[in-house]
Amino acid sequence: MATQATAPLPPITYRRSPSAMEAFDAWLKEHGQELPHHTEKWDVSRSDIYLEDRWQPIFAEMRAKAPVNKVHESPYGAFWNVTTVKTIQHVESLPELYSSSYLYGGITIGDPPEDITPERLEERRLPMFIAMDRPEHTGQRRTVAPAFTPGEIAFLEEEVRARTAATLDTLPFGEQFDWVDKVSIELTTGMLAILFGFPWEDRRLLTYWSDWAGDVELGLARELIDVRHEILLEMAHYFQRLWMERASAAPSRDLISMMIHSDAMNHMSPQEFMGNLVLLIVGGNDTTRNTMSGIVHALDKFPDQRDLFEKDPSVIPNGVQECIRYVTPLAHMRRTATADADLFGNEIKKGDKLIMWYLSANRDETVFENPDKLILTRENARRHLSFGYGIHRCVGARLAELQLKILLEEMHKRRMRVHVTGQVERVRANFVHGFRKLETTIEKF
Numbered sequence: 001m002a003t004q005a006t007a008p009l010p011p012i013t014y015r016r017s018p019s020a021m022e023a024f025d026a027w028l029k030e031h032g033q034e035l036p037h038h039t040e041k042w043d044v045s046r047s048d049i050y051l052e053d054r055w056q057p058i059f060a061e062m063r064a065k066a067p068v069n070k071v072h073e074s075p076y077g078a079f080w081n082v083t084t085v086k087t088i089q090h091v092e093s094l095p096e097l098y099s100s101s102y103l104y105g106g107i108t109i110g111d112p113p114e115d116i117t118p119e120r121l122e123e124r125r126l127p128m129f130i131a132m133d134r135p136e137h138t139g140q141r142r143t144v145a146p147a148f149t150p151g152e153i154a155f156l157e158e159e160v161r162a163r164t165a166a167t168l169d170t171l172p173f174g175e176q177f178d179w180v181d182k183v184s185i186e187l188t189t190g191m192l193a194i195l196f197g198f199p200w201e202d203r204r205l206l207t208y209w210s211d212w213a214g215d216v217e218l219g220l221a222r223e224l225i226d227v228r229h230e231i232l233l234e235m236a237h238y239f240q241r242l243w244m245e246r247a248s249a250a251p252s253r254d255l256i257s258m259m260i261h262s263d264a265m266n267h268m269s270p271q272e273f274m275g276n277l278v279l280l281i282v283g284g285n286d287t288t289r290n291t292m293s294g295i296v297h298a299l300d301k302f303p304d305q306r307d308l309f310e311k312d313p314s315v316i317p318n319g320v321q322e323c324i325r326y327v328t329p330l331a332h333m334r335r336t337a338t339a340d341a342d343l344f345g346n347e348i349k350k351g352d353k354l355i356m357w358y359l360s361a362n363r364d365e366t367v368f369e370n371p372d373k374l375i376l377t378r379e380n381a382r383r384h385l386s387f388g389y390g391i392h393r394c395v396g397a398r399l400a401e402l403q404l405k406i407l408l409e410e411m412h413k414r415r416m417r418v419h420v421t422g423q424v425e426r427v428r429a430n431f432v433h434g435f436r437k438l439e440t441t442i443e444k445f
């Protein structure tokens with residue numbers, strides 16, 4: 001890709017409010033009644049079951065009775081639920097048959113609005129390798145993979161630890177505060193800022209953008225799709241500036257510089273470069289944030305496990321895997337069948353949408369004993385599917401694990417016990433699974 005400056009950039013006025021969630025709440029209040037209804041028992045695309053944390057028995061029933069089953073009508077059209085470890089691994093191991101490509105509909109349950117023409121869609125689309133099939137996927141994944149090798153991750157450790165320590169040291173003991181805002185968002189954006197060499201004072205823009213980019217439910221609100229498009233354009237402009245700055249500077253170790261100066265860059269268009277940057281921001285943002293919130297929520301819910309963590313910090317590395325299993329910050333990924341197929345006795349037709357519910361597979365009782373309990377010493381915790389499986393398995397998994405390990409280690413060093421003492425507000429979504437607010441109070445153990 002050419003790295004010289006192109007046309008002058010328009011001035012940027014960053015909108016910081018409303019957040020995607022506030023905008024969708026307001027939209028729902030006004031138009032909610034116009035939405036198509038969820039009528040089928042196993043239509044788990046309904047976001048109220050995640051908002052109210054009552055999805056567990058519905059998926060348990062599916063796993064027992066029909067691990068692969070079809071929902072015929074929903075606001076997202078017809079789709080297949082794929083709910084167990086075995087069935088999801090099967091689908092993910094056949095990427096030619098079960099496509100991730102945006103050409104078939106991409107990786108989330110929502111489809112583009114019907115009134116957008118293919119040309120307009122193509123114009124608006126930010127190409128990302130998570131929504132590509134082989135061979136394009138392979139080449140583009142290779143561009144960012146070098147930033148996530150064990151050596152690179154080890155290089156980041158010192159800085160991530162210092163930032164984590166500094167953040168934890170600002171927390172007030174004995175006073176209630178929102179863990180999501182003060183810890184999860186702060187640490188996640190801080191880590192991404194370190195990774196990209198992103199201006200520190202602007203780091204909260206990453207959360208703002210990521211929420212607008214990642215919220216699938218917005219797709220139900222036609223007007224908000226256009227707002228989202230404008231906000232993402234602002235983000236693209238911001239990154240274009242960073243890119244031009246880095247392109248004219250000597251190579252450095254941040255991810256933007258690494259991507260610009262890599263060989264694979266010569267085979268990537270500016271749109272693809274931007275799309276992949278956005279993918280990294282979105283991919284690394286609400287996932288890690290929600291795990292950081294989910295961990296303290298889970299430790300408070302299972303006091304015996306919190307005791308274990310406090311008495312024996314050697315459980316932390318395995319405990320991180322178990323927390324990622326238990327929390328499952330992305331509820332699903334979607335695939336689309338490229339041909340007719342038989343999936344464990346179910347007749348899949350070309351073009352059918354398959355939703356792989358990681359949230360359910362991580363509670364698969366044939367793989368995880370007592371799956372609804374957090375067990376920090378669980379022997380097979382690593383078998384969780386929170387990072388997916390196969391050729392698209394999360395490229396940032398090691399970095400996420402590192403951050404979570406450091407968070408628990410630094411909490412332990414400070415003898416920090418976190419109690420959930422106030423409001424717990426979950427995200428209203430069927431894709432991102434996590435917390436909007438988590439009021440907590442800390443004491444010393």
Ligand code: HEM
Nearest residue numbers: 129130283284287288386387388389392393394395396400
């Ligand atoms: C892909 C989860 C953190 C970047 C994925 C996928 C999942 C996932 C489920 C798709 C797998 C599939 O389709 O089979 C998570 C979780 C995280 C996390 C649960 C934290 C706990 C991160 C971080 C980054 C990142 C920190 C980078 C900064 C990506 C990218 C992909 C991806 C680039 C696309 C990989 C591909 O298509 O080959 N992640 N992720 N993720 N993730 Fe993550």
